[in-house]
Amino acid sequence: MSKKRLALVVGGWHYPHEFYRQIKAQKIPASWKVDYFVVSHRNPDLPNVFDEKQSILKDMGEGLLQKFDKTLYERIITKQELIDMEFTYDEEDNSIGDLNQLAQWTERYYKGQYDKVLFIHDDTYMLSDEMLVDILEQKAQLFLTTKGQNGEAVTIKEVPPTSDWLHLGASQHYGNTIVPRMSYVFVDSKLLDEIKSHFTEIITKNITLLRKGKTDNVSIVGSQLTKLGTADWNHMPRNFINWILDNGYGEKSLKLSDVYRVNKYLIEGERGMMHPEGHMVLNNISKYYDISEEV
Numbered sequence: 001m002s003k004k005r006l007a008l009v010v011g012g013w014h015y016p017h018e019f020y021r022q023i024k025a026q027k028i029p030a031s032w033k034v035d036y037f038v039v040s041h042r043n044p045d046l047p048n049v050f051d052e053k054q055s056i057l058k059d060m061g062e063g064l065l066q067k068f069d070k071t072l073y074e075r076i077i078t079k080q081e082l083i084d085m086e087f088t089y090d091e092e093d094n095s096i097g098d099l100n101q102l103a104q105w106t107e108r109y110y111k112g113q114y115d116k117v118l119f120i121h122d123d124t125y126m127l128s129d130e131m132l133v134d135i136l137e138q139k140a141q142l143f144l145t146t147k148g149q150n151g152e153a154v155t156i157k158e159v160p161p162t163s164d165w166l167h168l169g170a171s172q173h174y175g176n177t178i179v180p181r182m183s184y185v186f187v188d189s190k191l192l193d194e195i196k197s198h199f200t201e202i203i204t205k206n207i208t209l210l211r212k213g214k215t216d217n218v219s220i221v222g223s224q225l226t227k228l229g230t231a232d233w234n235h236m237p238r239n240f241i242n243w244i245l246d247n248g249y250g251e252k253s254l255k256l257s258d259v260y261r262v263n264k265y266l267i268e269g270e271r272g273m274m275h276p277e278g279h280m281v282l283n284n285i286s287k288y289y290d291i292s293e294e295v
Contacts, residue, residue: 003033004115006136010037010087011101011183014053014123014272015044016072017081022126024085027133034132036087037109039101041094042215043079050076052217056225056273064282064294065275068125068267072274095212096203098182099236103199110192117192121183123269127289131265135186135256138162141264142254145178154178156258166191166252167244170268171261171284179237180253181261183268191252195243202243206235219271229271259284 010023028034042049053073060066082089092104102119110117116136134140144159154176170184187195195202209232211218219229244253257263261270261277262284270276285291 001031003031004136005113006032006034006132007105007109007114007117008034008036009039009102009105009117009119011097011119011121012038012040012044012089013042013097013121014269015049015076016122017075017077018072019122019124019126020077020082020085020087022129023120025129026126026131027129029133029136032132032136035114036085037105038082038087038089039105040079040089040091041097041101043091044076044082045079046215048215048217052220053272056220060273060275063275063278064285064291065267065278067294068274072123072125093212094214095210096207096233097211097230098203098233099185099199099240100203102185103196103203106192106196106199110196112189112193115189117187117189119185119187121269123272124183125267125269125274126265127267127285128265134265135168140256142168142256143172143258144251144254145172146250147178158258159254163254164252165254166249167254169253169255170266171255171257171263172259173237174260178250179241180255181268182237182240184266191249194247198243202239203236205239208232217272225271225273225276257284257287259287262288264288 057070057073079089090108138161140161142159142161142163143156146155148155166188168186169180171181173179173181209230219226244250261268261281267274267281282291
C-alpha cells in the first residue's frame with residue numbers, strides 16, 4: 001500500500017536552529033511520508049537575523065519561557081544547514097507574510113499530490129515529538145469553536161479525536177473570537193484544492209502594509225517587542241475564517257487546544273519569542289505539563 005503524503009511547510013523568518021531540529025525530530029506514522037519545505041522571506045545568513053534578538057535576550061530576565069528563548073536563539077540555522085537537513089528552500093517575495101507564504105508554496109509546488117499540508121511559523125517551540133503521530137493517527141485532542149447567535153459568546157467544545165477536519169489550528173486566538181491564528185495552518189487537500197484560487201483575495205483584502213525587500217524586524221524597538229508592527233496583517237485570519245464560514249466549512253475548522261497560544265505539542269511565539277505573554281502562556285502550559293518546579 002502506498003503511503004499518504006504530508007508537506008510540512010515552514011514560514012522562514014526567525015531561523016532558530018533549535019526549532020528546525022525539533023521539527024525534523026517529530027515522529028512520523030509508518031503510513032505517511034513527509035516532505036519538508038522552507039518558504040523564506042529573508043535569508044537566514046543575514047547578520048541582523050541573529051543580531052536583532054540579542055538585546056531582548058539580554059534584558060528579558062529569567063524563567064521557563066526565557067529559557068526556551070535562549071535555547072531557540074543559541075544560534076541561527078544557515079541556508080546550507082537547511083538544505084543539508086533536507087528542507088527544500090525557496091526565497092519568495094516578502095511584501096506580505098503569514099498565510100502568503102503558504103500561498104507561495106502552493107503556487108510553486110502543489111499539484112494535488114499531498115493528502116495534507118502543514119504550514120507553521122519558525123518562531124514555535126515544540127513541547128513534544130508526538131504531534132504528527134497523534135494528529136495523523138487521529139489521537140489528538142480536538143476542539144470546535146463556534147460563534148453564538150444574536151451576539152452570544154463564542155462556544156468552545158471538545159470533539160472526538162476522529163473528527164473529520166479540513167482545517168486545523170494550533171490554539172485559540174486571544175479574546176472572544178472564532179478567528180484562527182495564522183502561525184499554524186494544517187489543511188486537508190480537499191480544502192486546499194478549493195481555497196487556493198481564493199488566496200490572493202484572502203491575503204490582500206484590507207491589507208495596506210507591504211514590506212517588499214525589507215529584512216528588518218519591524219516588531220522590535222530597541223530591546224522591546226511590539227505587536228503593532230505587523231498588526232495590519234491581522235485582516236488575513238479574518239478573511240480566512242470568513243471564507244471558511246461562507247463555504248460551509250465552519251464545523252470542519254478545528255483546533256488542537258481550547259487555550260491561547262499553547263497545546264500539548266507546542267507554543268506559538270509572539271514576534272519570534274516565547275516569553276512576551278508570560279503568565280498567560282505559563283498557565284496554559286500547566287494544563288498539559290507539571291511546570292511547578294520551573295516557575
